[in-house]
Amino acid sequence: MQTPLPLLPRPSKETRGAGEFVLGPNTSLAGPEQLQGVALWLQGALRPATGHAFPWHAGEDGPAAKSGTISLGLDATLRAEAYRLEVSTSGVQLFGGDEAGVFHGCQTLLQLLPAGIFRAGQLPGIHWAVAACTVEDSPRFGWRGAMLDVVRHFLPKREILRFIDLMAMHKLNTLHLHLTDDQGWRMEILRYPRLTEIGSWRTETQIGAGTDAPLDGRPHGGYYTQADLREIVAYAAARFITVVPEIETPGHVQAALAAYPELGVHGTPMEVHTRWGINFNVLNMEDSTVEFFRNVFDEVMDVFPGRWIGVGGDECPKDQWREDPRSQQRAAELGLDGVDGLQGWFIAQMDRHMTARGRRILGWDEILENELAPEATVLSWRGMAGAQTAARRGHDVVCCPDDLAYLDYRQSELPTEPIPVSIALGVADVYGFDPVPAELDADAAGHILGGQANLWTEYIDSPRTLDYMAFPRLCAMAEALWSPAGRDLARFMPRLQDHLGRLEAAGVEFRQDAGPLPWQQRPGIAGRPESREERAAHIANITASILD
Ligand code: ACM
Numbered sequence: 001m002q003t004p005l006p007l008l009p010r011p012s013k014e015t016r017g018a019g020e021f022v023l024g025p026n027t028s029l030a031g032p033e034q035l036q037g038v039a040l041w042l043q044g045a046l047r048p049a050t051g052h053a054f055p056w057h058a059g060e061d062g063p064a065a066k067s068g069t070i071s072l073g074l075d076a077t078l079r080a081e082a083y084r085l086e087v088s089t090s091g092v093q094l095f096g097g098d099e100a101g102v103f104h105g106c107q108t109l110l111q112l113l114p115a116g117i118f119r120a121g122q123l124p125g126i127h128w129a130v131a132a133c134t135v136e137d138s139p140r141f142g143w144r145g146a147m148l149d150v151v152r153h154f155l156p157k158r159e160i161l162r163f164i165d166l167m168a169m170h171k172l173n174t175l176h177l178h179l180t181d182d183q184g185w186r187m188e189i190l191r192y193p194r195l196t197e198i199g200s201w202r203t204e205t206q207i208g209a210g211t212d213a214p215l216d217g218r219p220h221g222g223y224y225t226q227a228d229l230r231e232i233v234a235y236a237a238a239r240f241i242t243v244v245p246e247i248e249t250p251g252h253v254q255a256a257l258a259a260y261p262e263l264g265v266h267g268t269p270m271e272v273h274t275r276w277g278i279n280f281n282v283l284n285m286e287d288s289t290v291e292f293f294r295n296v297f298d299e300v301m302d303v304f305p306g307r308w309i310g311v312g313g314d315e316c317p318k319d320q321w322r323e324d325p326r327s328q329q330r331a332a333e334l335g336l337d338g339v340d341g342l343q344g345w346f347i348a349q350m351d352r353h354m355t356a357r358g359r360r361i362l363g364w365d366e367i368l369e370n371e372l373a374p375e376a377t378v379l380s381w382r383g384m385a386g387a388q389t390a391a392r393r394g395h396d397v398v399c400c401p402d403d404l405a406y407l408d409y410r411q412s413e414l415p416t417e418p419i420p421v422s423i424a425l426g427v428a429d430v431y432g433f434d435p436v437p438a439e440l441d442a443d444a445a446g447h448i449l450g451g452q453a454n455l456w457t458e459y460i461d462s463p464r465t466l467d468y469m470a471f472p473r474l475c476a477m478a479e480a481l482w483s484p485a486g487r488d489l490a491r492f493m494p495r496l497q498d499h500l501g502r503l504e505a506a507g508v509e510f511r512q513d514a515g516p517l518p519w520q521q522r523p524g525i526a527g528r529p530e531s532r533e534e535r536a537a538h539i540a541n542i543t544a545s546i547l548d
Pocket residue numbers: 314315364381
């Protein structure tokens with residue numbers, strides 16, 4: 001058997017050839033005008049480390065085996081996002097089913113070069129050669145995502161841009177930004193300036209787990225202007241990544257209530273929340289509150305052009321509605337059976353508003369507890385029960401079961417793991433993730449759009465910690481979402497080793513195989529480790545309500 005090409009994610013088909021193509025001062029880029037954006041991106045990726053110019057010749061009719069040229073082209077017989085890469089001793093020909101396919105092929109080409117190509121400055125003495133080969137490749141799933149919680153800890157814009165580059169390197173195509181929660185509101189809303197004036201900062205932050213955990217006494221916050229977010233959207237689009245914004249409703253809203261107390265059940269002033277966990281402060285269900293969020297989502301839809309808009313929907317306790325006479329009266333006015341129906345009613349209002357503008361709502365699997373518009377897309381996070389129920393009911397589904405896709409969970413049983421949260425979820429566990437539940441028939445399985453890794457940031461308080469938690473587990477997730485079904489851990493691990501060289505060159509502070517480095521250890525963070533059995537029992541218990 002041939003030695004596999006050092007590619008991650010693994011491509012559908014690969015063949016090694018004889019010899020190699022060497023990049024040099026005379027290597028150029030060519031292809032049709034339409035591919036100029038991708039070509040200039042590739043030029044920008046090849047130049048810094050090699051020091052060569054890679055001039056771009058637009059207007060050529062697609063790939064022709066011109067000596068010394070990297071030729072780009074489109075091939076209508078290929079699927080969306082698919083590509084075919086042919087490397088011979090005389091040049092490179094790269095065809096894509098669309099521009100995204102050509103872009104993914106460029107990422108493959110970079111991985112076939114020495115890892116130094118991912119450094120940002122010129123290195124002497126490197127032989128910039130690509131082994132002759134043919135790669136035919138296309139993604140298994142159309143939704144290959146990562147969610148960043150930029151609320152619990154704010155991530156500066158430049159770090160989001162860096163994360164987008166790392167996603168692109170792994171052929172991920174969907175960035176879900178969790179923009180609002182109890183502990184902060186991170187998106188500028190022009191009509192309601194207090195959302196960020198008041199809601200984007202909290203006075204302090206809980207350290208560790210538990211309701212009696214100490215607070216750090218230091219203000220924390222930040223937000224993105226609409227110009228920042230448009231920039232993030234454009235930067236991602238140039239890398240064929242769609243940004244899916246999420247505004248949490250009708251729970252996880254304390255930062256909004258701090259800014260506009262009249263949105264709450266009691267209307268009383270409160271602070272942006274300083275602690276983690278599920279919060280009892282939820283929205284009231286008055287028409288004025290629905291109108292407020294319609295207006296918020298109008299601005300969200302103006303800034304984010306993608307099809308999906310996240311409305312949250314998770315962990316919304318009904319206690320305040322149950323105890324509040326006006327909420328009970330409201331439920332009766334709306335013809336609901338009781339206040340428990342209010343959550344579904346509110347999500348339906350948001351769904352109607354977004355659908356009228358040609359968009360689709362995305363919500364956590366709790367939205368299945370109520371009547372749900374058929375076009376709503378469900379994020380299955382409490383295991384895969386939500387995925388099964390939703391797909392059988394005809395909803396599209398994105399799978400991110402917490403026991404396989406929550407990259408905020410601790411990475412091993414080592415006592416030195418810096419963030420001892422929940423179960424130990426290692427790279428091999430993530431690699432074993434399959435977004436299609438075996439129980440589904442082909443029709444229902446067709447509703448599984450793909451999956452995503454979720455990076456909640458209660459304990460991820462810096463870009464360094466983000467790197468440690470995301471990598472290399474996100475590499476395993478990328479392969480689970482891109483590569484053909486079927487896993488071979490023994491063949492994945494050597495490819496991952498090669499890939500870590502690329503991450504190191506790119507400056508990513510990934511977790512080492514031997515465990516956390518001393519600077520990554522954080523004594524003093526009291527976590528709440530769980531066993532897989534405890535976690536599974538807990539999840540089975542709370543998902544009973546969404547299993548048909
Ligand atoms: C979630 O983890 N609360 C979606």
